[in-house]
Amino acid sequence: MSSTATGIGAPVRRKEDFRFITGHGQYTDDVVRPGETKAVFVRSPHAHAKIKNIDVSAAKKMPGVVDILTGAQLATDKIGNLICGWMIHSKDGTPMKMSAHPALAASKVNCVGDAVAVVIAETTAQGKDAAEKVIVDYEVLKAVIDPAKAQAKDAPQIHADIPNNTIYQWHLGDAKAVAAAFAAAKHVTKIDLVNNRLSPNAMEPRAALAEYDEGTDNLTLWNTSQNPHVARLVIAAFVGMAPEHKLRVIAPDVGGGFGSKIFIYPEEVVCLWAARKVKRPVKWTSDRSEAFLTDAHGRDHVTHAELALDANGKILALRAKTIANLGAYMSTFSSSVPTYLYATLLSGQYNIPSIYCEVDAVYTNTAPVDAYRGAGRPEATFVIERLVEVSARQLGLDPVDLRRRNFITAFPHQTPVIMAYDAGDYNASLKKALEIADVKGFGKRKREAARHGKLRGIGYSTYIEACGIAPSQAVGSLGAGVGLWESAEVRVNPTGSVEVLTGCHAHGQGHETTFAQLVSERLGIPFENVSIVHGDTDKVQFGMGTYGSRSGAVGMSAIVKALDKIEAKAKKVAAYVLEAAEGDIEFKDGKFTVAGTDKSAAWGDVALNAYIAHKFVGADLEPGLKETSFYDPTNFTFPAGCHICEVEVDIETGKTEIVNWTAVDDFGTIINPMIVEGQVHGGIAQGVGQAMMEGVVYSAEGQLVSGSFMDYTMPRAHDLPSFHVGLTETKSPSNPLGIKGCGEAGAIASPAAVINAITDAIGSEDLAMPATANAVWSALQRATPRQAA
Amino acid sequence: MAMTMTGEVQLPASREVVYAKLNDAEVLKACIPGCEELIKSSDTEMSAVAVTKIGPVKARFKGKVHLTDLDPPNGYRISGEGDGGVAGFAKGGATVALTEKDGGTLLTYNVEAQIGGKLAQLGQRLVNGAAKKVADDFFKNFQAHIAAG
Numbered sequence: 001m002s003s004t005a006t007g008i009g010a011p012v013r014r015k016e017d018f019r020f021i022t023g024h025g026q027y028t029d030d031v032v033r034p035g036e037t038k039a040v041f042v043r044s045p046h047a048h049a050k051i052k053n054i055d056v057s058a059a060k061k062m063p064g065v066v067d068i069l070t071g072a073q074l075a076t077d078k079i080g081n082l083i084c085g086w087m088i089h090s091k092d093g094t095p096m097k098m099s100a101h102p103a104l105a106a107s108k109v110n111c112v113g114d115a116v117a118v119v120i121a122e123t124t125a126q127g128k129d130a131a132e133k134v135i136v137d138y139e140v141l142k143a144v145i146d147p148a149k150a151q152a153k154d155a156p157q158i159h160a161d162i163p164n165n166t167i168y169q170w171h172l173g174d175a176k177a178v179a180a181a182f183a184a185a186k187h188v189t190k191i192d193l194v195n196n197r198l199s200p201n202a203m204e205p206r207a208a209l210a211e212y213d214e215g216t217d218n219l220t221l222w223n224t225s226q227n228p229h230v231a232r233l234v235i236a237a238f239v240g241m242a243p244e245h246k247l248r249v250i251a252p253d254v255g256g257g258f259g260s261k262i263f264i265y266p267e268e269v270v271c272l273w274a275a276r277k278v279k280r281p282v283k284w285t286s287d288r289s290e291a292f293l294t295d296a297h298g299r300d301h302v303t304h305a306e307l308a309l310d311a312n313g314k315i316l317a318l319r320a321k322t323i324a325n326l327g328a329y330m331s332t333f334s335s336s337v338p339t340y341l342y343a344t345l346l347s348g349q350y351n352i353p354s355i356y357c358e359v360d361a362v363y364t365n366t367a368p369v370d371a372y373r374g375a376g377r378p379e380a381t382f383v384i385e386r387l388v389e390v391s392a393r394q395l396g397l398d399p400v401d402l403r404r405r406n407f408i409t410a411f412p413h414q415t416p417v418i419m420a421y422d423a424g425d426y427n428a429s430l431k432k433a434l435e436i437a438d439v440k441g442f443g444k445r446k447r448e449a450a451r452h453g454k455l456r457g458i459g460y461s462t463y464i465e466a467c468g469i470a471p472s473q474a475v476g477s478l479g480a481g482v483g484l485w486e487s488a489e490v491r492v493n494p495t496g497s498v499e500v501l502t503g504c505h506a507h508g509q510g511h512e513t514t515f516a517q518l519v520s521e522r523l524g525i526p527f528e529n530v531s532i533v534h535g536d537t538d539k540v541q542f543g544m545g546t547y548g549s550r551s552g553a554v555g556m557s558a559i560v561k562a563l564d565k566i567e568a569k570a571k572k573v574a575a576y577v578l579e580a581a582e583g584d585i586e587f588k589d590g591k592f593t594v595a596g597t598d599k600s601a602a603w604g605d606v607a608l609n610a611y612i613a614h615k616f617v618g619a620d621l622e623p624g625l626k627e628t629s630f631y632d633p634t635n636f637t638f639p640a641g642c643h644i645c646e647v648e649v650d651i652e653t654g655k656t657e658i659v660n661w662t663a664v665d666d667f668g669t670i671i672n673p674m675i676v677e678g679q680v681h682g683g684i685a686q687g688v689g690q691a692m693m694e695g696v697v698y699s700a701e702g703q704l705v706s707g708s709f710m711d712y713t714m715p716r717a718h719d720l721p722s723f724h725v726g727l728t729e730t731k732s733p734s735n736p737l738g739i740k741g742c743g744e745a746g747a748i749a750s751p752a753a754v755i756n757a758i759t760d761a762i763g764s765e766d767l768a769m770p771a772t773a774n775a776v777w778s779a780l781q782r783a784t785p786r787q788a789a
Numbered sequence: 790m791a792m793t794m795t796g797e798v799q800l801p802a803s804r805e806v807v808y809a810k811l812n813d814a815e816v817l818k819a820c821i822p823g824c825e826e827l828i829k830s831s832d833t834e835m836s837a838v839a840v841t842k843i844g845p846v847k848a849r850f851k852g853k854v855h856l857t858d859l860d861p862p863n864g865y866r867i868s869g870e871g872d873g874g875v876a877g878f879a880k881g882g883a884t885v886a887l888t889e890k891d892g893g894t895l896l897t898y899n900v901e902a903q904i905g906g907k908l909a910q911l912g913q914r915l916v917n918g919a920a921k922k923v924a925d926d927f928f929k930n931f932q933a934h935i936a937a938g
Contacts, residue, residue: 042875043875043906044906045877045878045905045906045907045908045909046878046905046906047905112905112906112909112910128875131874131875132874132875132876133874134874135872289907289910289911292910293910699791699909699913700791701791701903701905703904703905703906703909703910703913704909704910705909705910705913707909707910707911708910708911710911710914711913711914
């Protein structure tokens with residue numbers, strides 16, 4: 001479909017990879033400013049304690065110490081709290097209860113890792129030595145870690161002004177209709193699930209470098225952000241660090257985010273504040289131990305869910321009650337994840353007449369929890385796809401058949417939980433996946449495995465997600481504090497090369513390649529002649545960053561709109577160059593022609609003429625060729641598909657091997673199939689990690705005991721098979737390119753597919769994530785108690 | 790992270806002698822592995838500095854030691870909490886019981902301990918082994934001290 005070898009649909013190799021894999025990336029820690037100092041944070045070893053006193057006198061005398069700052073000084077300087085930017089209202093209409101979140105705790109710590117002071121030193125080693133000498137006198141309080149216990153009457157109270165540690169008690173849907181449907185149902189399936197807490201573990205740890213210019217009173221922050229403009233807005237408007245026009249935020253190369261770098265964290269606020277105080281640049285780079293402790297974690301839901309069906313396996317209603325653990329403080333978008341990014345997707349790919357979901361969000365003495373790859377949608381998919389699979393087993397139906405009976409087949413489809421699905425073909429992706437996975441041959445493979453002492457199981461996940469985040473008015477009505485449009489500025493240089501300034505931010509997605517492909521296709525110019533500029537608030541006017549699989553659907557749509565304007569202006573210039581009427585100018589494959597003649601002008605000629613302005617007078621046409629567009633989508637996009645996982649379980653040890661993985665996804669228009677496939681691979685790996693390996697563990701006292709890679713298992717290449725990846729396509733009608741987004745699908749689809757496969761193999765539903773060999777073996781023992789001798 | 794541990798050691802001295810040594814700050818200082826300082830502020834209160842290494846984390850702990858449930862010569866309870874700065878904290882206690890056996894004294898101990906901060910984050914899988922080694926070393930030293938008279 002591509003008109004050039006580097007246009008839309010071409011599997012172009014990534015432009016950015018050469019610099020990344022040859023060590024030429026420029027990450028925050030690589031930026032070095034003259035006179036730079038290093039920040040080392042003093043963190044609480046207690047999950048919950050009052051700070052009685054902080055003595056920095058001995059520490060201040062240590063070699064290389066520039067200054068030591070505490071939460072009390074932060075308060076004196078009137079540095080504002082960090083905020084959560086999405087308002088959720090409880091069932092009773094009351095607004096969510098957000099506690100104060102100072103960047104340095106002054107009177108009380110609420111989780112292990114809470115920062116209480118910062119040492120500014122000449123070197124990190126000197127800072128660490130001095131941090132050892134900071135004496136903090138704590139009065140240790142009882143901690144609550146388990147979200148299911150946080151609301152108990154005798155639970156420790158974490159924030160004095162927030163009773164029962166309850167942030168909100170939210171609901172969505174029609175409780176009465178659901179109750180009636182359950183009363184009339186022939187069959188009800190009930191499940192209890194824990195969506196395990198995850199550590200994001202981006203390859204590059206978080207970092208911040210702040211510099212204060214006394215001459216201009218300007219502050220500059222280099223940080224590992226997925227959305228530098230939003231960081232600037234929050235730090236200016238809410239934290240009150242500096243006026244927005246006096247604060248520049250630069251997010252250079254960023255090595256992975258997965259959501260964890262969307263948020264505004266205490267460390268970047270402290271570095272800015274400290275830089276102004278010590279009048280020298282201040283840099284902090286998280287070490288891996290700090291990353292485990294302080295990066296916002298993901299998931300952590302405890303859910304009871306029920307599905308009502310009639311005698312024919314038609315779904316009548318769904319209800320769910322979830323407790324969401326938001327940790328010790330509300331992170332930037334934490335409130336939206338277990339509400340509007342979760343309950344709104346509980347309809348899955350199915351025509352469900354009524355749905356009711358209740359969500360209680362609670363504080364616990366743990367690190368904050370916020371969006372992590374998929375953010376709410378993996379949790380929803382796990383609920384609905386486990387319910388459907390278990391229902392089929394309980395009813396003695398083929399899980400594929402039960403899904404088919406309930407698929408939505410007519411679009412647009414209004415679900416009972418806000419979302420209006422605009423396009424999709426769920427039977428098509430299922431059918432293709434069944435073929436690729438050779439489901440027909442599964443019985444034979446299962447018998448073969450049994451001969452080798454292995455239990456073979458197959459599990460499905462027909463997932464849907466809402467991406468292309470998001471129509472501003474819609475999210476505004478749901479409580480979002482910002483609009484979620486995207487901006488683009490296209491600058492055509494006099495020589496015809498093009499710079500695209502985007503408000504999206506790349507931290508592994510390959511925007512420098514895919515966005516350039518779009519421009520190459522549209523303007524018919526070589527891919528090499530296009531540069532993508534992002535991540536600097538002084539260059540890009542405003543943008544909302546990258547998360548929620550939004551950069552293609554929303555960010556590229558903004559580029560399309562700006563390119564439309566560029567073409568219109570270029571045609572005016574071409575009309576002067578070619579001495580023809582503007583209406584007769586045609587533009588194709590990088591060439592302007594006059595309709596019905598052989599007169600033509602190359603792209604470069606027109607670009608040059610736009611700037612030299614010799615062929616027209618300023619009164620008729622402004623010189624230059626630069627256009628800006630802000631694009632606000634009309635709807636979410638709804639990527640969907642079918643993942644099929646096949647496992648073999650060793651009966652004696654519980655060791656589970658994924659022997660086959662099929663993913664058939666409908667992402668709408670694909671810009672670069674190689675990058676899309678990479679996104680699918682990475683997403684599946686993270687979902688398999690959640691399903692089989694990963695899990696953040698706090699002790700009952702609130703100590704993080706999975707705080708290193710010795711104890712927190714990440715998936716490795718040998719844990720995964722070669723994936724069989726296929727595509728189906730229905731275009732999204734909600735954006736000009738028909739893109740749906742692909743960044744999160746793998747992580748959303750895969751946990752349910754894995755657990756459905758393992759539970760199929762072992763014949764028991766009593767299995768929690770992560771399904772480690774020990775967990776699977778234990779489930780096998782519970783399911784088939786050994787006979788007494 | 791809480792852990793518990795029990796053990797016993799046979800000592801070639803009377804309960805009275807053993808009990809007296811268990812209350813002697815100089816003896817305790819000599820026997821506690823890594824102990825750099827132990828200063829008695831009263832009969833039941835001491836302040837201590839000790840260096841401990843658990844896995845990758847090495848820390849100098851400053852803390853207080855309390856003796857309670859004093860029941861000469863049958864035993865006591867020794868407890869303490871130490872602050873290791875950025876390495877975290879450790880706190881715990883041991884109930885020590887002395888019984889006559891084979892002409893000497895059988896000392897039995899019952900330890901429970903908690904660690905927090907970086908120690909727990911990095912060293913939790915190693916803490917049982919490390920704590921057992923500290924206890925073993927202490928009683929080996931103590932036994933040698935008693936044997937030497």
